[in-house]
């Protein structure tokens with residue numbers, strides 16, 4: 001048994017979790033700051049950092065209590081070291097460093113994006129690298145190869161906006177407010193993408209770009225003017241969602257073998273593992289279309305909704321497997337290194 005206590009404070013969720021052996025969640029308490037930021041239409045970094053600091057002590061007690069463990073039972077502490085909002089990261093890193101000293105436990109800093117991939121390991125305890133990952137969050141849209149635990153090779157990423165950021169901005173244009181992604185997802189369910197088609201971004205290679213699509217939505221709304229009623233907005237939400245989802249899956253498709261190739265190879269070769277994770281992996285259309293695109297070509301794992309968005313269990317799991325960095329260096333520019 002190796003118990004890891006994880007702390008996640010990179011953006012607008014405060015979370016503390018205890019994970020056994022990198023795979024079994026004993027507790028994963030999450031406080032969402034949605035109500036705090038709603039009136040501002042987006043995350044206010046200063047308020048977010050302060051709220052993390054105020055909530056962490058209680059969430060820490062709750063996580064230990066729910067898991068039924070004492071601080072002395074913990075083997076490893078893990079905090080998100082980046083990428084994220086720097087003030088928010090500092091709170092988690094500071095609390096983690098304090099606990100490490102008080103409890104005399106080792107502390108490791110985890111890359112948030114690795115964390116999202118490890119959410120898949122919590123979903124399927126038998127899942128092992130090598131795998132192909134599509135990490136789609138508020139700040140990243142990365143296609144990565146993970147040859148072994150703790151090693152990631154970025155094959156493609158966005159040239160401008162991330163998928164989640166694009167959803168959030170589109171939601172704001174459609175008057176849906178914050179948090180935009182889930183609201184746009186709900187509205188899209190009542191719309192028809194074919195009635196207001198938007199272009200599907202398509203760059204060569206494995207890169208993504210969503211800023212042109214965002215501009216297309218802006219112009220369409222401007223052209224519609226007062227004619228943009230509830231149904232038109234729902235149709236536009238559906239069209240925007242379709243373009244983002246198909247653009248993401250087009251690149252994933254390029255990395256997968258065809259069904260014919262899989263059938264020819266069938267003789268005992270390990271099936272390719274594909275993980276789609278991060279907040280945008282909660283999107284209804286992405287979940288449905290990803291299953292269709294990957295079927296018969298690879299094995300797809302998408303974490304359940306509560307493990308797609310930010311949580312500390314994924315940070316604890318990543319620390320157990322790949323956290324070799326014993327420092328808590330906070331660098332907001334951190335990508336995958």
Ligand code: KG4
Pocket residue numbers: 011136137138139140163164165167168179180181182185278279280281282283284308309310
């Ligand atoms: O991974 P995450 O919780 O935080 C970051 O690491 O950024 O991802 C948050 C992003 C936000 O942009 C949010 O709008 C988006 O994920 N998101 C969604 C959905 N749920 C969350 N986007 C589309 N559809 C959803 N259902």
Ligand code: ZN
Pocket residue numbers: 112116137138278279309310
């Ligand atoms: Zn995240």
